[in-house]
Amino acid sequence: MNNFFNVYYNEICPTLQALDLIIKANYSNVDINELSNLLHITPTEINTILDSKHINNLTSDIIPTIMLNGSSYICKIFKKSLSYYNSKTYSPKDIAYIYNIDKSKVEKACSTLHITEISEANFPQLFKLI
16 A cells, blocks of 8 residues: 555655764765765756855765755755754644645544644554555
8 A cells, every 4th residue: 555654654764864874974075976866856956056055065064955955855845844843743734734745635634543733653643544
């Protein structure tokens, strides 16, 4: 069965974990092709972002800047989720916005689970219904 649970736990989470490891490793030189593959943007797009920000070296600490300016789904999730950084719970509207999911699908899943607020603990059950 294909649902958002599979997308979230098989694609989004592993990508974010890999990016987190690269950022925390504090590399002074990140492989542009590896980053391109993780972010699903081209090396050209990465170079365009670096040029626009007047950045010469692709280092670990530059990755969030690239993600904030990248055009891929993973970059957009990162950018949108930053505005909810301190949130402990989310509304169906928030989840729909962050992950670009039809709001009615999120609302229906919340109704099925009898919840009005969503915490990360609810993600597995919620995403299986979407």
